[in-house]
Amino acid sequence: MKAARFHAKRDVRVEDISEPPAPGPRQVVIRNSFCGICGTDLHEYAAGPIFIPTDPHPYTGAKLPQVLGHEFGGTVVAIGREVTNVKVGDRVSVQPMVSPRDDYFGTRGLYQLSESLAIIGLGWQWGGMAEYALVNDYNVFAMPDFVSDEQAALVEPTAVTVYAAERGGVKPGSSVLVTGAGPIGQLQVLAARAAGATQIFLSDTNDNRLAMARAILPDVITLNPKRDAVADAIRDQTEGHVGVDVALECVGAEAALATCIDAVRRQGVVVQVGLHVGKPAVDGFTVTFKDIDVRGSWCYTTLMWPKVAALIGKGLLPAEKVVTRRIRLDEVVANGFEALLAPAGQELKILIDLR
Incomplete structure (x- = not known):
């Protein structure tokens, strides 16, 4: 499959890599639909690695090269045998924080504060700037019909x-x-x-x-x-x-x-x-x-996804208005990262269409 991977400062390559393996018991494989380029991705491209680990992440084991993208959604194509919150065919938005469920903060539901925190697209083997991604079941939330595929990719930055x-x-x-x-x-x-x-x-x-x-x-x-x-x-x-x-x-x-x-x-x-x-x-x-x-204000709570998705989908918080360009994955460097770095500042949110 095609994936945009960060190798070093100003070195993001669209490469052919292996598709994700079959999901584990509590894992999900999704076919990605849209992925946004975040300011964090931009900082990594311009000056990184910053958050992306050069040595294996202590919790996830991820390291360079890293498939980028943490603002994304897609359609579930495979689930592990213990997954109950989504089914194959569901359209989902990805909540990208990966952390222990049983450490000090995890047992209190404050997963975003875990000292072992990793972010999909920054410290997890898979990311949204690829055709497919493998994530944990707690990382995906099924989207109602009134939330579009584009809007599903905007839940993450809006939750911030x-x-x-x-x-x-x-x-x-x-x-x-x-x-x-x-x-x-x-x-x-x-x-x-x-x-x-x-x-x-x-x-x-x-x-x-x-x-x-x-x-x-x-x-x-x-x-x-x-x-x-x-x-x-x-x-x-x-x-x-x-x-x-x-x-x-x-x-x-x-x-x-x-x-x-x-x-x-x-x-x-x-x-x-x-x-x-x-x-x-x-x-x-x-x-x-x-x-x-x-x-x-660090990130968001992991349980905000349904509320934020509803705010967007019902038009109370029209996040899609900040989207100024949609590009293909092959264009991610020239028409994505470089366009966002242009001093004129004529772009806001750029979405990668992976369909």
């Missing part, structure tokens, strides 16, 4: 933003700032609206992406820190001129985090969604003086 909105306590009537208008930032705007936010600000230095955001959600208030005093502009437009209730940092940049701390009201909440490469300085005085919460 739904969880972040929950971490921030976004509720009906909230005012929200999102920093970063990339795919996660755009989905975060939609997740904030789905949670009930009535006033949403989006900050980014790329005017193309800000224009895309306004096309997706016309009443989003866009700001460019190259020419706008973002925090001042937000205070000018919020109730009482105090700032937003919740600020969600979706860049992974020190300046963006500082903007969130500045723009949030006293006793507001800042949620760190983007992953920082370095160790940013944090204005501890302002955190204390404004009596704010600064919270991390």
Whole structure:
């Protein structure tokens, strides 16, 4: 079968590899339909390996070369003898976290916090950028008829933003700032609206992406820190001129985090969604003086899939609006990774059509 495998920095190859073996007792083989290119995949391509193990992963044994792709769905073609949650022919979305069920966090249902955590497409032999994938039964959720194959591949990144909105306590009537208008930032705007936010600000230095955001959600208030005093502009437009209730940092940049701390009201909440490469300085005085919460938001809970799929499929969180291009697997480097790295920022979410 064809698969896109990461070998080294800027070395992703579409290769012919063996199809997955017959599934084990609690495993499932799926024929992949669509797979999204994530910002994490992009970081691996541009500067990796970062998360992809060069030595065997201590829990899964996976190592380079790695089949990429953790935002995907497909159709079940084979199941192990003990699998009960899906059947052959089911259309599924993949929840890509692989971890022990019996360690400290696993016994508490907090699988995403396990120290042995691996991610399909980053630390598991199989991934979504291939014709087939072998996964565990707990990694697949059957999709209802009102969720399309494309939407099934968007559940994973959308779950990141739904969880972040929950971490921030976004509720009906909230005012929200999102920093970063990339795919996660755009989905975060939609997740904030789905949670009930009535006033949403989006900050980014790329005017193309800000224009895309306004096309997706016309009443989003866009700001460019190259020419706008973002925090001042937000205070000018919020109730009482105090700032937003919740600020969600979706860049992974020190300046963006500082903007969130500045723009949030006293006793507001800042949620760190983007992953920082370095160790940013944090204005501890302002955190204390404004009596704010600064919270991390790591992935999502593994049981969110039905809820997030329903939000997407019912149109309450139209994640498909962030898709700007669909490509074939053979195009994944030139029209996928390289297109997403282009400085103009004219692409958001690119889906690979594997059908």
